[in-house]
Amino acid sequence: MQYSPASRSADVSPVLQTALAALEAGISVVPICHDGTKRPALSSWKRWQTLRPTAAEVKAWFQRDPRRGLALVTGRISGSLIAIDFDDEATFLAWRQSIQGDRTLNELYEEIAHGYEERTPSGGRHLLFRCPGGTDSRSQPLAVRQRPRRQVLIETKEEGGIIIVDPSRGGVHPSGRPYLRLCGSVSSICQLAPTDRELLYTSLRAFDEPPPRATCSSLPPCSSPAPFRSLASRDLGSRPGDLFNRDPQVTWESILLPKGWELVRIAQGEGYWRHPGKVGAKHSATTNYGGHDFLYVFTPSTVFQPQRAYSKFEAYALLYHGGDFRAAAKALKQRYRSGQPKV
Structure with a gap:
C-alpha cells in the first residue's frame, strides 16, 4: 500500500x-x-x-x-x-x-x-x-x-x-x-x-570483555561423560583420553591452532587465546592458568561452554568430533596403536 x-x-x-x-x-x-x-x-x-x-x-x-x-x-x-x-x-x-x-x-x-x-x-x-x-x-x-x-x-x-x-x-x-x-x-x-x-x-x-576470571580454586571441574581413571606412566590399559591428557607430545597449540585459534601471548606459563574470527587485543580463553593444564573459555561464541575448564581430551572431542566422546576415544585408541598420538 x-x-x-x-x-x-x-x-x-x-x-x-x-x-x-x-x-x-x-x-x-x-x-x-x-x-x-x-x-x-x-x-x-x-x-x-x-x-x-x-x-x-x-x-x-x-x-x-x-x-x-x-x-x-x-x-x-x-x-x-x-x-x-x-x-x-x-x-x-x-x-x-x-x-x-x-x-x-x-x-x-x-x-x-x-x-x-x-x-x-x-x-x-x-x-x-x-x-x-x-x-x-x-x-x-x-x-x-x-x-x-x-x-x-x-x-x-x-x-x-x-x-x-x-x-x-x-x-x-x-x-x-x-x-x-x-x-x-x-x-x-x-x-x-x-x-x-x-x-x-x-x-x-572485538569490544566484548570476558567476565572476571575465576580463581584457580573455583575452576569448575572437567565433566566428560565417563571420567577417566588416573594412569601410571606405562599403564597401557588406561583409557585413550587419559593417555591423551598425559601425552607430552600433545600441546594446546597442537589442538587449538589447526582449528583457527590464535595464541596471543604466553605469560608465566599461561597461554592467552583468541577464538576464530575474533579481532582486537582482547583474548577469549586461557590455558594452564595457575599451572593447571586446562582450557578455560570466557566467551559464548565458541563450541565451548563459557566459565568452565576443559581437559585436552574434552577439547579434542569437541573440536574434532563434534562432542562425540566415544568417537574421539575410538580415534585416539587407533592412533595410539599406530604410534601416532599427536593431534
Missing part, C-alpha cells in the same frame, strides 16, 4: 511524517511514551511484530498525542530490518578507529551510514540496515563491559525488537534530549548480504 505525499500535509508533525514514510518503505512502526520509560504507548504492541499498521492507525496514534516518540519494529515484518545500537559515543569512536586500516569494513560502514545513521540522546549511535536471507536472529548483545558494573556497549535489534528513532524528542528519552538523524532516512536504508553482516558483527565483538 502506498501513502501519498498529499497525506502528509505541512501541519502534520515530523514524527507522523517519518512514521508514514517508514510505512511506505515497508517498515512497521509503533508510538513511544513521552514519560521517559521508552515503552510503546500501546496496551500491547506484539501484533505489530508480524503485521504493519495502516496509515489510519498510525495517524490516530500520533495525532492523539503529538508528544509521542517513534520506534521502528525490526525483523522480518520490516524487510529484515536490523539496528546496531552503540551505547555511547566513546565506544562508537573506538570501533571506527579500530577499522580504519580495513578497507572492506570502512566501505561497509560508509554504505550503512549513508543509508541511515543517527545520534542517540546519550551520544551513542544507531546504524540501520536490512539483511534479507540471513538467519532470523533475536536481538543480541555483541559487546559487554564487565567492570565496574555490567554494561552492554553494543547490541543488535533484530527479530521481535524495536528501535527508537529521530525525530523523537522531549520526554521520550529520560534525559530529555533528542534523537538526531545524521545521514540517510527511513527510505534509504541499505541492504547487506549475510556475509557482510557477519563481518560487521565480528568487528564489533
Whole structure:
C-alpha cells in the first residue's frame, strides 16, 4: 500500500511524517511514551511484530498525542530490518578507529551510514540496515563491559525488537534530549548480504570483555561423560583420553591452532587465546592458568561452554568430533596403536 505525499500535509508533525514514510518503505512502526520509560504507548504492541499498521492507525496514534516518540519494529515484518545500537559515543569512536586500516569494513560502514545513521540522546549511535536471507536472529548483545558494573556497549535489534528513532524528542528519552538523524532516512536504508553482516558483527565483538576470571580454586571441574581413571606412566590399559591428557607430545597449540585459534601471548606459563574470527587485543580463553593444564573459555561464541575448564581430551572431542566422546576415544585408541598420538 502506498501513502501519498498529499497525506502528509505541512501541519502534520515530523514524527507522523517519518512514521508514514517508514510505512511506505515497508517498515512497521509503533508510538513511544513521552514519560521517559521508552515503552510503546500501546496496551500491547506484539501484533505489530508480524503485521504493519495502516496509515489510519498510525495517524490516530500520533495525532492523539503529538508528544509521542517513534520506534521502528525490526525483523522480518520490516524487510529484515536490523539496528546496531552503540551505547555511547566513546565506544562508537573506538570501533571506527579500530577499522580504519580495513578497507572492506570502512566501505561497509560508509554504505550503512549513508543509508541511515543517527545520534542517540546519550551520544551513542544507531546504524540501520536490512539483511534479507540471513538467519532470523533475536536481538543480541555483541559487546559487554564487565567492570565496574555490567554494561552492554553494543547490541543488535533484530527479530521481535524495536528501535527508537529521530525525530523523537522531549520526554521520550529520560534525559530529555533528542534523537538526531545524521545521514540517510527511513527510505534509504541499505541492504547487506549475510556475509557482510557477519563481518560487521565480528568487528564489533572485538569490544566484548570476558567476565572476571575465576580463581584457580573455583575452576569448575572437567565433566566428560565417563571420567577417566588416573594412569601410571606405562599403564597401557588406561583409557585413550587419559593417555591423551598425559601425552607430552600433545600441546594446546597442537589442538587449538589447526582449528583457527590464535595464541596471543604466553605469560608465566599461561597461554592467552583468541577464538576464530575474533579481532582486537582482547583474548577469549586461557590455558594452564595457575599451572593447571586446562582450557578455560570466557566467551559464548565458541563450541565451548563459557566459565568452565576443559581437559585436552574434552577439547579434542569437541573440536574434532563434534562432542562425540566415544568417537574421539575410538580415534585416539587407533592412533595410539599406530604410534601416532599427536593431534
